[in-house]
Amino acid sequence: MPAATPADPAGIPTATAVGVPATRSSATPALARATDAGGAAGGASTAAPAGAAQPRGAVRAASARRRPAAASTSPAGRASGPVARRNGPMRVAATVFLVPALVGTVALPAYAFLPGGHLPGGSPTKFSLSVAEAQALEVSDQAAGAPVSSDTFSVTTKEEIDAAAAEAAAAERAAWEAELASRGTGEYAIVAQQAEGDDYPWWYETPDDYGGGLSPLRYYYRECVDFVAWRLNRDAGATGAPWKWDWSNLASGSAWMWADEWAAKGWPSSSEPVVGSVAWFPYNHVAYVQSVNGDGTVTIEEYNWNSDHSYHVRTIPVGEALYLYPPA
Numbered sequence: 185m186p187a188a189t190p191a192d193p194a195g196i197p198t199a200t201a202v203g204v205p206a207t208r209s210s211a212t213p214a215l216a217r218a219t220d221a222g223g224a225a226g227g228a229s230t231a232a233p234a235g236a237a238q239p240r241g242a243v244r245a246a247s248a249r250r251r252p253a254a255a256s257t258s259p260a261g262r263a264s265g266p267v268a269r270r271n272g273p274m275r276v277a278a279t280v281f282l283v284p285a286l287v288g289t290v291a292l293p294a295y296a297f298l299p300g301g302h303l304p305g306g307s308p309t310k311f312s313l314s315v316a317e318a319q320a321l322e323v324s325d326q327a328a329g330a331p332v333s334s335d336t337f338s339v340t341t342k343e344e345i346d347a348a349a350a351e352a353a354a355a356e357r358a359a360w361e362a363e364l365a366s367r368g369t370g371e372y373a374i375v376a377q378q379a380e381g382d383d384y385p386w387w388y389e390t391p392d393d394y395g396g397g398l399s400p401l402r403y404y405y406r407e408c409v410d411f412v413a414w415r416l417n418r419d420a421g422a423t424g425a426p427w428k429w430d431w432s433n434l435a436s437g438s439a440w441m442w443a444d445e446w447a448a449k450g451w452p453s454s455s456e457p458v459v460g461s462v463a464w465f466p467y468n469h470v471a472y473v474q475s476v477n478g479d480g481t482v483t484i485e486e487y488n489w490n491s492d493h494s495y496h497v498r499t500i501p502v503g504e505a506l507y508l509y510p511p512a
Contacts, residue, residue, distance in 0.1 A: 370450050372509035375419045375460025382495040384411050391493040402431035408470050409439055411487035415472045419460050440468040452509045457482045462508040
């Protein structure tokens with residue numbers, strides 16, 4: 185019997201069913217492995233006879249698992265594996281907007297019932313310690329029967345403070361009036377009010393701060409004491425030598441000492457001003473009383489106020505100065 189001639193692979197009909205792609209994809213792993221096994225046997229396996237069809241179920245399974253032809257394959261013709269599904273822009277947008285909306289909707293009731301909110305029925309939900317019975321205490325009978333002690337204190341009212349201050353001010357003024365009375369009640373010169381203005385004859389001289397000397401009244405030029413000494417001489421009718429008042433018989437060169445020297449000489453001084461008197465200030469300054477106004481103020485003329493060695497006119501309350509009456 186003649187030996188069997190090996191089948192020509194080129195003349196054997198293929199067993200691929202109609203509609204199944206020639207390339208094997210990852211969707212038909214079973215068929216691919218079967219075909220590879222047959223090829224590894226050196227082509228010894230014989231294909232099914234022509235006209236013999238594959239089982240219908242295998243063809244359907246292969247068709248159902250078939251991937252699109254555009255799937256990427258390896259150079260050997262095999263599929264590289266399952267392709268990951270991409271997230272499109274619409275899906276990202278839906279995730280960004282829908283997820284927070286869902287979370288906010290679920291959390292809304294929690295915010296609605298915070299203290300100060302309202303229940304669905306309209307009742308307020310403001311938190312109250314007394315309603316929550318947070319201050320409820322149980323006191324035993326022994327504690328309830330314990331003696332209670334309390335301290336007392338007194339409060340000084342505003343009216344009492346004001347009354348005490350007024351009494352202190354009245355006592356101080358009474359002591360001051362007594363001091364003024366003890367300084368002398370002698371006669372003093374009555375001076376007629378004269379026109380206001382700078383009539384100091386040595387207004388141009390250099391003051392002591394810049395090397396100036398003494399005026400004819402033996403006070404330094406353009407100091408407050410020299411100006412007042414000039415006015416006392418003017419009111420007494422002495423506008424030149426011989427002068428009636430100067431450093432030797434009026435007061436020292438320090439304005440601070442004038443009030444004590446007035447008292448030492450027995451010249452009167454008072455808290456009530458008169459025209460022509462000397463307004464004495466406790467901060468080492470004197471001025472001339474030009475007029476006594478009817479509204480509780482006086483107008484004064486002066487030199488070297490604020491240490492500027494110049495002439496000034498001011499209106500001050502009566503109580504700001506002590507008034508040394510002009511000597512007779």
